[in-house]
Amino acid sequence: MNIRDFLTEKVQSAMTTAGIPSECAPIVAPSKKAGFGDYQANGAMGAAKVMKTNPRALAASIVENLDLDGIAATIDIAGPGFINIHLCPKWLATQLAHAQLDDRLGITAVSAPQTAVVDYSSPNLAKEMHVGHLRSSIIGDALVRLLEFQGHKVIRQNHVGDWGTQFGMLTAELEEHLNTDDSVMALNDLEVFYRQSKQHFDADPAFADKAREYVVKLQGGDQNILKLWEQFKTVSLKHSEEMYTNLNVTLKPEDVKGESFYNDDLSVLVKELQEQNLAVESEGAQVVFLDEMADKEGNPSPVLIQKKGGGYLYATTDLAALRYRADTLQADRVLYFIDARQSLHMQQVFTLAKKANFVPATTSLEHHAFGTMMGADGKPFKTRAGDTVKLADLLVEAVERAEKLVREKNTDLNDEQVLEVARKVGIGAVKYADLSKTRTNDYIFSWESMLSFEGNTAPYLQYGYTRIQSIFRKAGISAADLKGELALEVDQEKALALKLLQLSECLEVVAREAYPHILCNYLYELASLYMSFYEACPILKDGIDTATRNSRLQLCAQVGNTLKTGLDLLGIEVMERM
Numbered sequence: 244m245n246i247r248d249f250l251t252e253k254v255q256s257a258m259t260t261a262g263i264p265s266e267c268a269p270i271v272a273p274s275k276k277a278g279f280g281d282y283q284a285n286g287a288m289g290a291a292k293v294m295k296t297n298p299r300a301l302a303a304s305i306v307e308n309l310d311l312d313g314i315a316a317t318i319d320i321a322g323p324g325f326i327n328i329h330l331c332p333k334w335l336a337t338q339l340a341h342a343q344l345d346d347r348l349g350i351t352a353v354s355a356p357q358t359a360v361v362d363y364s365s366p367n368l369a370k371e372m373h374v375g376h377l378r379s380s381i382i383g384d385a386l387v388r389l390l391e392f393q394g395h396k397v398i399r400q401n402h403v404g405d406w407g408t409q410f411g412m413l414t415a416e417l418e419e420h421l422n423t424d425d426s427v428m429a430l431n432d433l434e435v436f437y438r439q440s441k442q443h444f445d446a447d448p449a450f451a452d453k454a455r456e457y458v459v460k461l462q463g464g465d466q467n468i469l470k471l472w473e474q475f476k477t478v479s480l481k482h483s484e485e486m487y488t489n490l491n492v493t494l495k496p497e498d499v500k501g502e503s504f505y506n507d508d509l510s511v512l513v514k515e516l517q518e519q520n521l522a523v524e525s526e527g528a529q530v531v532f533l534d535e536m537a538d539k540e541g542n543p544s545p546v547l548i549q550k551k552g553g554g555y556l557y558a559t560t561d562l563a564a565l566r567y568r569a570d571t572l573q574a575d576r577v578l579y580f581i582d583a584r585q586s587l588h589m590q591q592v593f594t595l596a597k598k599a600n601f602v603p604a605t606t607s608l609e610h611h612a613f614g615t616m617m618g619a620d621g622k623p624f625k626t627r628a629g630d631t632v633k634l635a636d637l638l639v640e641a642v643e644r645a646e647k648l649v650r651e652k653n654t655d656l657n658d659e660q661v662l663e664v665a666r667k668v669g670i671g672a673v674k675y676a677d678l679s680k681t682r683t684n685d686y687i688f689s690w691e692s693m694l695s696f697e698g699n700t701a702p703y704l705q706y707g708y709t710r711i712q713s714i715f716r717k718a719g720i721s722a723a724d725l726k727g728e729l730a731l732e733v734d735q736e737k738a739l740a741l742k743l744l745q746l747s748e749c750l751e752v753v754a755r756e757a758y759p760h761i762l763c764n765y766l767y768e769l770a771s772l773y774m775s776f777y778e779a780c781p782i783l784k785d786g787i788d789t790a791t792r793n794s795r796l797q798l799c800a801q802v803g804n805t806l807k808t809g810l811d812l813l814g815i816e817v818m819e820r821m
């Protein structure tokens with residue numbers, strides 16, 4: 244159990260003894276300011292309101308009944324009735340020593356695991372992945388890792404776009420290449436192939452007609468067109484997989500459940516919506532009007548689910564996907580990591596899915612939207628020529644830039660080691676720069692700041708980790724062999740221990756709210772506290788007795804493990820040296 248939950252129970256029971264009604268919450272949280280203890284219980288004010296009594300007197304009677312013997316060094320009351328709890332260094336040391344024995348850092352799995360379906364990355368297969376797919380892929384993957392670490396059942400869903408009208412054009416183009424040259428060659432560069440097809444489509448009306456015919460054939464199950472489509476899809480998916488490997492994103496081929504997967508259900512779904520009198524005909528199309536999402540004038544929000552010609556839409560597929568996720572996958576939570584520009588779409592899909600009972604009322608449907616990655620000019624990130632940046636190119640550049648930095652910094656590593664470190668630093672920097680920003684905001688992409696060894700960056704944290712490893716190399720001892728008691732004698736030691744013990748509280752918030760920057764901030768604060776500790780508390784200096792040295796080394800080890808675990812949850816790798 245983490246400290247906050249533990250103290251919550253203690254304060255709650257003191258409140259009960261003090262005669263406070265059980266619906267009054269203790270409201271325990273880490274103190275925000277130095278001097279106000281390590282934790283605060285702020286429930287006295289609310290309780291006093293309910294009981295129509297003096298909050299400060301009520302706080303005093305809570306404290307009187309609060310049994311924190313051996314846990315709190317002092318408890319004081321501030322202002323109108325804030326209860327400040329200063330924890331005993333000895334108690335913190337015991338907690339930390341206990342956590343140290345465990346490879347999960349003392350964090351227990353959740354007692355009631357949920358099934359979480361996570362929809363992320365989900366590129367359109369018609370083209371190569373570009374920077375627009377970066378945020379969804381890495382934020383989604385961080386959440387997936389975290390939920391799994393907490394003990395939830397996580398089902399990844401890569402909802403790739405593999406079924407739109409573009410696939411008529413692409414299959415028609417591919418067919419022509421089959422007759423002329425090597426189709427494998429033709430698909431070598433998906434961007435070039437797409438551009439070719441598009442030019443062909445725009446310039447040649449006969450080809451355009453054929454393309455339109457092929458979409459219908461494809462969606463109707465024509466074997467020949469399906470074969471071409473499969474061929475295209477295989478190449479495109481292979482490209483995505485390569486990106487996932489390079490990015491250290493955990494999506495696997497078996498997680499792909501593209502739009503095409505729901506094809507057979509779409510007509511059934513529309514029929515059901517009609518039977519429920521939700522879908523109505525409007526100008527030849529099938530539309531659901533949602534009063535729940537009406538605008539200011541009271542006009543219901545229209546959701547188009549079938550076009551006049553019979554074609555289905557993005558929303559139809561998403562409804563089918565949601566039903567599958569609820570029925571077959573038995574999701575308790577469905578998390579979508581998609582650009583904020585699709586918020587209206589997601590809101591409509593969620594509202595309609597619940598209204599039509601495709602999803603139980605209790606299932607949590609969550610769109611975790613994110614902002615846009617911007618260039619230095621404050622406009623969406625583009626190449627100098629104004630084109631979208633290919634993800635593959637961006638990642639190559641990241642590693643190249645990191646390699647240069649590593650070579651400047653260190654001459655001890657051989658070429659192979661330099662490349663390995665450069666890969667981890669470069670990719671880590673790109674991911675961390677994204678994850679450390681508040682998800683919902685736009686952010687400015689900057690190589691200089693993300694690759695800096697100062698500040699809240701991946702290289703700073705990775706460097707912090709390697710410094711700890713080098714202390715152990717110098718000491719000639721491994722963390723596992725450390726013996727002796729952990730003692731927190733200096734303020735910096737206590738502050739560091741407390742922070743270490745707060746990881747699980749941090750993870751709970753991130754898992755609930757899907758804001759990875761909270762974990763980034765935690766790791767950055769931890770690394771900064773470590774730096775202060777390192778300056779104030781000599782470890783390997785002459786004159787430091789063995790007991791103190793070993794105690795401090797234990798703290799170092801725990802910081803190292805926590806940095807490693809935290810970065811791993813963000814999908815970022817560490818190294819022993821850099």
Ligand code: ARG
Nearest residue numbers: 362365366367402403404581
């Ligand atoms: N393929 C879509 C795009 O690139 C994203 C799909 C997101 N997931 C979903 N279930 N709609 O914009």
